[in-house]
Amino acid sequence: MISFLVNNKPVRFDGDPDMPLLWALRDHLDLTGTRYGCGIGQCGSCTVHIDGKARRSCVTRVSGLEGKSVVTIEGLAGDNGQLHPVQQAWLEEDVPQCGYCQAGLIMKTVAFLQQHPQPSDEDINAGIDNLCRCGTYVRVRKAIHRAAALSTTGKGETT
Numbered sequence: 447m448i449s450f451l452v453n454n455k456p457v458r459f460d461g462d463p464d465m466p467l468l469w470a471l472r473d474h475l476d477l478t479g480t481r482y483g484c485g486i487g488q489c490g491s492c493t494v495h496i497d498g499k500a501r502r503s504c505v506t507r508v509s510g511l512e513g514k515s516v517v518t519i520e521g522l523a524g525d526n527g528q529l530h531p532v533q534q535a536w537l538e539e540d541v542p543q544c545g546y547c548q549a550g551l552i553m554k555t556v557a558f559l560q561q562h563p564q565p566s567d568e569d570i571n572a573g574i575d576n577l578c579r580c581g582t583y584v585r586v587r588k589a590i591h592r593a594a595a596l597s598t599t600g601k602g603e604t605t
């Protein structure tokens with residue numbers, strides 16, 4: 447039995463401890479917002495937070511999660527449903543195309559902005575390595591700047 451938190455709720459997992467977290471989330475906990483892309487840690491579509499850090503859940507075994515706190519895209523909005531500033535910025539910049547990669551990109555961005563609250567384009571290029579087959583990268587970058595502004599001013603002005 448492995449006990450950890452998912453979106454602040456206690457989980458007791460008694461399946462195969464070698465199972466990737468991605469499948470535990472999707473198949474055991476019905477949290478299907480986290481997406482399977484490559485399955486080998488390359489694309490980032492499966493990104494979640496573990497103890498506040500962005501991690502690729504397809505290559506993270508449940509066995510290492512005892513006592514840890516996992517946050518998925520479903521847990522990002524506030525308790526009252528208020529969107530996280532990164533989600534709000536994504537909406538305002540109309541970022542997604544097909545949408546498949548976007549939950550992972552948003553989770554990666556939230557963790558990235560905690561390290562780089564006012565990132566340059568170079569910071570973004572270096573720090574956001576998720577893949578998007580629809581090529582939304584230009585809008586992603588604009589949305590990251592908007593999210594940084596939203597977090598700072600609450601108004602969302604971009605520079």
Ligand code: FES
Nearest residue numbers: 483484485490504
């Ligand atoms: S599905 Fe996990 S990195 Fe691609």
Ligand code: FES
Nearest residue numbers: 544545578579580
């Ligand atoms: S929006 Fe389609 S893969 Fe990124």
